[in-house]
Structure formats: structure tokens, C-alpha cells
Amino acid sequence: MYLFARRRSINPAHARAAIGPAVEAASRARDVTGLAIWVWNPVLSPEMGTVAWTTRVEHLAELQAADDKLMSSTEFGEWIEQNDSRFVGPLEDSVLQVLHGTPADQPGAYVQVARATCANGSMSEAMGLGVEVADVASRVTGLATLFGAGVTGAYGGVAWLTGAPDLAAVQAANAALAGDDEWRKLIDRAGHAFQPGVTSSLLRRLN
Numbered sequence: 245m246y247l248f249a250r251r252r253s254i255n256p257a258h259a260r261a262a263i264g265p266a267v268e269a270a271s272r273a274r275d276v277t278g279l280a281i282w283v284w285n286p287v288l289s290p291e292m293g294t295v296a297w298t299t300r301v302e303h304l305a306e307l308q309a310a311d312d313k314l315m316s317s318t319e320f321g322e323w324i325e326q327n328d329s330r331f332v333g334p335l336e337d338s339v340l341q342v343l344h345g346t347p348a349d350q351p352g353a354y355v356q357v358a359r360a361t362c363a364n365g366s367m368s369e370a371m372g373l374g375v376e377v378a379d380v381a382s383r384v385t386g387l388a389t390l391f392g393a394g395v396t397g398a399y400g401g402v403a404w405l406t407g408a409p410d411l412a413a414v415q416a417a418n419a420a421l422a423g424d425d426e427w428r429k430l431i432d433r434a435g436h437a438f439q440p441g442v443t444s445s446l447l448r449r450l451n
Contacts, residue, residue: 245347247340247392247405248307251296253333259293262330266295267451269324273297276317277310282351282449289445295331296447300347304395307339338397344375345382345390352407354414355447360438362400370437374402377434381406384424385417400439414446 254262263285270281284296301307314320362370371393378391387406394401408414421427 245342246301246304246307246395247298247342247347248301249296249298249338249340251291251294251336251338252331253294255330255332256293258330262295263450265327265330266297269327270297270451272320272323273310273314276313276320279306279310283451284355284447285450287354287446287448289447290443291445295450304339339395340392340403341395342390342392343371344378344392345388347390348388348407351449352409353449354408354411355449356406356408356414356417356444357447358404358442358444360402360442361398362402363437363439366437367400370400370402370434373430373434373437374404377430378404380427380430381421384427385420387413387417402438 254266266285267283270283273279274281279299279301281297281299284298286292286294299307299310301310360370374391378389381387381389381404385406387408389404389406391404392402394403406417408417
């Protein structure tokens with residue numbers, strides 16, 4: 245399975261007015277492509293001021309077909325042009341291949357995302373540790389954690405995604421990990437297999 249994300253920055257001058265069109269864009273894109281599309285906004289995270297549209301497919305060709313449908317839809321294109329001023333900068337696309345874990349049918353209200361890049365010469369070890377990290381995190385927190393590898397973007401990029409029903413569950417999960425000795429030792433053991441600069445963000449689902 246592949247997880248696709250398309251991101252764009254919100255125009256600060258239209259911050260309050262941008263969320264409605266962002267959600268509507270997902271609905272319109274769904275009508276054109278037939279794909280389930282979710283809208284996310286970072287909270288308490290460095291990516292504040294951006295919005296992301298995500299979907300899931302089994303094959304990369306499905307993403308290309310969906311993009312072709314959107315590009316050929318005059319109605320969708322005109323609507324996008326009319327609402328373009330709500331956003332600034334280019335679109336940024338990314339694709340993650342899920343290597344371990346199965347996404348829920350419906351994403352949680354929040355998802356915590358940790359991103360890392362495998363260290364040079366440690367790809368095989370990093371992938372194995374990535375799966376172990378996902379398994380331990382799932383067991384300790386009670387929330388399913390997925391592990392995947394980037395198809396596009398920085399070579400060797402990986403990510404862990406953990407869905408949660410609310411902020412209370414996010415807080416409880418983080419507290420459980422922080423207090424778990426097995427988790428701390430695993431992170432210490434895994435550190436050398438990844439490049440410096442691991443990041444973490446929290447996204448809230450808007451639709």
C-alpha cells in the first residue's frame with residue numbers, strides 16, 4: 245500500500261478563510277477521482293501554516309490516473325484557480341510505501357508522524373529497526389504504529405505514523421513511551437542507524 249500526501253502553505257493573509265476551501269478541494273477531488281481523500285492541518289508542530297491532502301492506493305498507477313483526471317477536469321481546474329489566493333508557494337507531493345502495519349479503514353482524528361533518514365551503509369539495519377520500533381510503540385501505547393519508506397523525497401527516508409482518536413490519547417501514548425525502559429533502550433540502540441535530524445509532527449484531521 246502507498247500513502248500519498250500533497251501539501252501547500254496557507255496564505256497568512258487568508259488563514260481563517262483557507263480551511264473551508266481546503267476541505268472542499270478534497271470533496272471535489274474525490275468526486276473526480278473516486279479516491280477517499282483526507283485533509284490534515286499540523287498542530288503544535290513546526291509545519292504550522294500548511295495543509296495536507298492524503299489518500300491511499302495499492303498501486304502507483306492509481307495516483308497517476310487520479311492526477312490525470314484532475315488535470316483534465318475543467319470544472320475542478322477553474323475552481324482551483326478561483327481559490328488559489330488562499331494559498332502560497334508550490335505544491336509538495338510525497339509518497340510513502342507502507343512496509344509494516346495495516347492502516348485503519350478510517351484515519352484517527354490525529355496522527356503523530358516521526359520522520360528519519362537511514363544512515364549511509366545502514367539501510368538494511370535501519371529498516372529492521374524501523375519495524376521493531378513500530379512494534380514496540382504499538383505494544384507500549386496501545387495505538388497501532390505503521391512503518392514505511394519514502395518512494396520520493398530524500399533517499400532512504402522513512403516514517404512512523406500513529407493514529408489517535410483525540411489529544412488525550414496522544415498525551416497518554418507519549419507518556420507511556422517516555423516512561424518505558426524497553427522503549428528508551430531501543431531508541432538508543434537504533435540511533436546510529438539513522439542520520440541526525442529525526443523530526444516529529446502532529447496532524448489533525450479536518451474532514
